[in-house]
Amino acid sequence: MLxxxxxxxxxxGVEVLRDVGFSLAAGKATVMVGRNGAGKTTTLRAIMGLLPWKAGSVRIDGTELGPLPGHARAGLGIGYAxxxxxxxxxxTVEENILVPALVRRMSAAERTRRLDEVYSLLPQLAVMRARPGGGVSGGQGKIVALGRALMLADKVLLLDEPFQGLAPALALEYARTLAHLHSNKRDIAILVTESSPKLLNSIADATLHIERGEIESLASPGDVGGLQHA
Ligand SMILES: Nc1ncnc2c1ncn2[C@@H]1O[C@H](COP(=O)(O)OP(=O)(O)O)[C@@H](O)[C@H]1O
Ligand SMILES: [Mg+2]
Known part of the structure; x- marks a missing residue:
């Protein structure tokens, strides 16, 4: 997949990513764990074409993304929060979720089809669809951002530290939402970054440790707990 x-x-002039390599597979959730400054955000931004890279390659289903400018990647099926x-x-919440589809000039029929799928995967969004984006709580806002990223995530969903700033109860709720999404949408690869691995142990099919711009180790399949279906 990726x-x-x-x-x-x-x-x-500072080498922020020294040697980052990994693969994401459809139906799998991968967690990238690393402390602040390790290079998690830089990795995701590089994949999205928001930063140039010096060397290396990023491929999605065999297509090299390196030479493509950011806007050309929009059609490749990568959703990014x-x-x-x-x-x-x-x-409104719904308009916020629709922004990526509007930017991509998706047809109205396609927008509706995708929006319906987002609502069926994340039903709590349907409940708050008419509320202003400015009127939802921090925890709800993260679910809205998840729905917005899902609109374009035909193949890959990249979530950058979604737990940051969430109180423990809300973080747990978000983790449950993610587990539900993971078990109900098996055709995409999910990558979630996190500074502390605890909350994601239950959904991680694989864990990557990033330290000073390098992937340090890959969890062996034996270390990985299965998904706890929420
Ligand atoms: N715009 C920038 N200018 C200078 N240094 C940066 C910039 N963005 C990131 N860095 C540096 O790159 C390193 C990796 O940052 P980042 O990818 O944001 O880490 P993480 O997301 O894991 O916390 C850090 O040392 C950070 O200081
Ligand atoms: Mg970061």
């Missing part, structure tokens, strides 16, 4: 090999990224996943306050 394969990253020997990715190197420099920011302001950035670390700073603010909603547009004056748009």
């Amino acid at each position: 394969t990253v090999r020997n990715l190197k990224v420099e920011i302001a 950035p670390e700073d996943r603010r909603l547009i306050a004056d748009f």
